[in-house]
Amino acid sequence: MRALVLLLAAATAPALAVDEDAAALLLADKTSTTAEQSSDWRMYAETAVRESRRQGAGIALHGARVSIDARFDKTFAPGWRAVFADRLDLNRMDGVPGNRDINTLKEAYLSWQAEPDRIVDLGRINARNGVAFGYNPTDYFRGGALRSVVSLDPASLRENRLGSAMLRGQALWNGGSLTALYSPRLADQSSDSVFSPDLGATNQRARWQLGLSEKLSAALSPQWLLSGGAGQSPQLGLNLSALANDATVAYFEWSGGRAASLAAQALKSLGDAAFRSRLSAGLTYTTPNNVSLTAEYQYNGAGLDQAGWNALRRGPPAAYGLYRGLVTNIQELPTRDHVFVYAVWQDALVKHLDLTAMVRYDAADHSRLQWLEARYHWTRVDIALQTQLNTGQSGSNYGALPDRRVWQAVLRHFF
């Protein structure tokens, strides 16, 4: 009987395939397409409501935000390109002083491509380095760049930040490139006025950077960086990524050079300059059903070790506050060893639903930040629900964040 069923199945399979193919071709016959034209603009408006509960007390605070984000990128003459990116956040939060409306002038620069392999840029540029996901020690221009934090998703932190004013030149050759940039000192202090370009946040001191990429083999193309500036020793950086197999990418990011510890920088004490390394190393594995899992180890040789961190937490609150303020501003890790896990599941269970989860773990105090997002998208509209949970002892890296639990619902419309 089973043999008969198998025989029948085998006999009907080609016919079924032909029917299925015919149905698919009929769909294709009925498909009408108009190739959309590319646009120099990308713009969206976003509205968000949030509820947060403070550490300890558990009182719920409510808030709302409306944002407009625009990016313009146009070739206005052969070889000439203008780029402008800006974001306006209008924040309203119950019971919190300093409700702020903040405009972030992310980029505004001109680019001249004199030859296909020679390019010069001038203006405010988001010059970003780093192959890692959660911590980028070679991202030398991240200090002071965050003006408005709307999400702790690393992708959002990379996108919603200030570029630095600079002159940048790049020469390319087959399989490699050399980039040199100079970013001058333009202002003394950061500004919190709404529409300030806030050059004081990004151009408080002169800085420079050299970057060299060279393809060593079909699979390996490392990037070397050398970065320096007023009041610091040059730092050497390396970015490397490779395909481990069809489903796995491995990456390594390292920066090293003579530097004072973060504690000495924060507390303005002298005399502990030494060679210090910072690194991120990780793997991204993608499952056959398109779940991408990233696990990353992070090390900050300029941060406090466990004993130092515990001593700071038990010490004067002012010193603790200065230290936390510095590491937040320059987007550094306060302690030495961290683990970061990031997972994205595209089209999770239903088409157009993306789930993203993130955990940051501080090995010095065992505190954790957990973040989860469900995002559903239509052609021009996204809705997202995000939740964040910060856990840890009092004064720990994540336990000391003002909010214990945050819920945020976001509606985004692309124009």
Place this chain on the structure above:
Amino acid sequence: MKFKRLIAATLLIASAGAAGAAPNAQAILAASDAIRNPGKPFALSVTLVEYRNAKQTDGNTLTVYSKADANSGQFRSLIRFVAPARDANKLMLKNGNDLWFFDPSSKASIRLSPQQRLLGQAANGDVVTVNLAKDYQAQVAAEESVLDGDRQNRRCYKLALAAVSADVTYHRIEMWLDASNSRPVKARFYTESGQLLKTAYYRRYQPQLGVERPTETVIIDGLDPNWVTVMRYGNYAWREVPEVWLQRDYLPRFKPE
């Protein structure tokens, strides 16, 4: 010059076939590659429409700049996403298994693994711009009539393609080529374990860049036949693609005309 030699070889094979000799499978596969892929660097726009259970579930528009590698013969492509709006101006560089994604908003250049389908069905591009004759050993498995993309019976060579190297996406391919002119008609793509991954129909032949080329590929998923992707190509143009563009560091610079 190389292209002319290929055409001459194809004509020779066609006439030999008419005289009753066994066709050279590798040569007709190369001739069909030349029909799908222009012989010089080119640009085109691709519109993808995706269906699940006969309902449209997705649509994308891409601009593709492509150039064959002088040594391997394989195409390297720079792909710009035009629509939907959320993905506009994102870029991909595909150079064999060397895959990079760039988002101009976050300035992040991310290496992707072949299994990572960051932007949906765009991965189906490999069904289109790939020179199969370089990566597969072809044998004529049969000469038979099959229903083509327009549901017409067409006399075809059925070629059995076996991967020469391990780093290709499809371990085995069955391909039906029009016996009279080597045009690709239909193909089936398989995994190493013999699982059917997708079926493709090449149709809507139109003169593009000097040759009659298929301007539509209909792709039917191997596991779920109700998952159908229609890829349409237009705005073919010869475009210079300097070698220096085909690297990660050029992605932030790439701004197609």
